[in-house]
Amino acid sequence: MTRLERKLNVKRLFIDATMTIIQEEGLEEVSIRKVAKITGYNSATLYTYFKNLDHLILLASIKFLNEYITGLDGYTAEAENSLEQGILIWEFFCKCSFQKPEIYKSIFFSNLDFNRKDFENYYEIKEFYKIYPEEITTSFSKFHRMILKLDIYERNKILLIKIARERLISPSNITAINDMQVLIYKGLLEEATKPENFYRRKVLCNRAIKYIKSTYKLYTLKECRLLK
Incomplete structure (x- = not known):
């Protein structure tokens, strides 16, 4: 697995965990602590892959x-x-x-x-499709x-x-x-x-x-x- 593939896989793991919380508890219940607990990673790792919690929630929401x-x-x-x-x-x-x-x-x-x-907005959406090419x-x-x-x-x-x-x-x-x-x-x-x-x-x-x-x-x- 290449470094890029690993990065996308970890991002997908965080996004999927966030989606689970949204589906089961609601959007307002998403927290870094809950996402970290589901994924098995610590909070610091989340900030390695996402700008902040809002960025993660945005990418998870796009799946919907x-x-x-x-x-x-x-x-x-x-x-x-x-x-x-x-x-x-x-x-x-x-x-x-x-x-x-x-x-x-x-x-x-x-x-x-x-x-x-505008290109920043463009790349945030494009990022999602790199993680979920299907x-x-x-x-x-x-x-x-x-x-x-x-x-x-x-x-x-x-x-x-x-x-x-x-x-x-x-x-x-x-x-x-x-x-x-x-x-x-x-x-x-x-x-x-x-x-x-x-x-x-x-x-x-x-x-x-x-x-x-x-x-x-x-x-x-x-x-x-x-x-x-």
Whole structure:
């Protein structure tokens, strides 16, 4: 085993342990002490492989995106243009994320500094796929430019630019649409994380899809089947 392979294997061990804690106890219960106990390594070793606990939790949380990433290509297969594709991507994203709102919140609205250079965000996601190469699917290959972004504004901007290039929305409206869609999603996802709203998650999900879809209606330049 090479030094790189050993490094990736140890990282995977830590990430898998963190995933186990998240699944069994919840995201807020993850601690360095618990992860170290499960893996058999000491806390100092963890800091050899990860910047901090937040970095480890982020990489563990990304594993929970597997359902979304794997199914994305199939869910959007019938889209006739980039606008329909963008709507279906949001729809599927909402359906997956509102089942695990705490996880998606930790990934896309965490306390990590997303004002850093974009390449740093890119390499954190890419690091995950080095550790879990089996997660690279057809969907990943097709949508990798979006998937390799941690900043949800940047992810959505990629979709909107593509829609604008097909002249379905005006380039001048990209920022406004992006702001509205992300704020709608963020607000309703936050509601879904509240314990008292556990049984309302599906309702909140459908509301998010409806409102995000409505933002396109305000700005589309051409009629689209999914907007009728």
